[in-house]
Amino acid sequence: MSRPDLSPTERSTVARGRHRAVTDRAVLDSVLDAGLICHLAVVVDGAPVVLPTGYGRDGDTLYLHGSTGARSLRLLADGVPGCVSVTLLDGVVYARSAFHHSVNYRSAVIHGQLVPVTDEAAKLHGLRVLTEHLAPGSWQRTRQPDRRELAATMLLALDLTEASVKVRAEGPVDDEQDLDAPVWAGVLPLRRVWGEPRPCANLADGIPVPLEVAERDQPG
């Protein structure tokens, strides 16, 4: 089935920096798959609240989770709208003028209603997607959630329909008048790297670091 382009609504249509907008869903997927955490916004008592949290993507569904005691999640489960942003910072852009300094980045913003997932099998599936996004290979290797843990966890699903994606991946865009200035201009790239795995202090003897941890792909 062909997937429609992104940005079908006014609020998901990029207004500022239109030339950075991308409507290809494959780019949305790649941004979400490369990120590790998102920022979730919800309106509480008339004011916006933004919080960092984990997520996972399965096809055109983004899963988020948290404690059933978290007020922001309860509000979302009750139907107030949410907004999620995932941003990857790829470098600092040094221009010849202060005004044209910038950053290279990949960012996704998704608007919509987050729907609570309550069916037990569907909930386990969503939690598996979240766990595997954060720690690939962990779902099979570790103890899976029991009834008490499932009951304490709220799982929310957000459809990846109303989304905007922006990408900047280039050098400085200086004014013509500044090009001859004797000022260095360019990009200082930024990337994320894993360090050496640190075993838990009370880990039993003889348990090696799993390959999927020791050789986890660099997030870049």
Added chain:
Amino acid sequence: MSRPDLSPTERSTVARGRHRAVTDRAVLDSVLDAGLICHLAVVVDGAPVVLPTGYGRDGDTLYLHGSTGARSLRLLADGVPGCVSVTLLDGVVYARSAFHHSVNYRSAVIHGQLVPVTDEAAKLHGLRVLTEHLAPGSWQRTRQPDRRELAATMLLALDLTEASVKVRAEGPVDDEQDLDAPVWAGVLPLRRVWGEPRPCANLADGIPVPLEVAERDQPG
């Protein structure tokens, strides 16, 4: 002058994960100084919108900026409340159960009214703070904003009074029942590193990479 602790209001008091809450303002400063971008939330047409953007800190003031044409910034300048989050992801925590998987992080959330800065000298000061946060050393080295650029830029100031800070920096916290499971548990640290500076394609000959770029402190 002594600085009061953080979290003076209900909404800036950490409700979930209280033991991760930090009320020392020096920790807030260190999180903001270590971050490079923030996520800014604002309510637009009754729904939350969260966007990544740059920032800079000067004492107890956080500066944000953008185009005067950006609707979210215009709403904030008109007095609707805002919320800003800066998050540093420090590692993935692998537990013996899927439920106790987690992340190590440092995060700050600031609530409040963003106040437009319009006085020219004050605006230049704020833009200097923003530029120096993103690219230390650049303000003096590059062409500073002219009148046209200043007029096109909206600068907003947010007081760092109503803020919450959370820090997680430890190994997995597994259930007693799982401690003897033959499952690896520990932390896979994550850090950010600068790559090699890439000069602009049309840079004039003989302009070396400035020391503050070539030897910029790793963000960690």
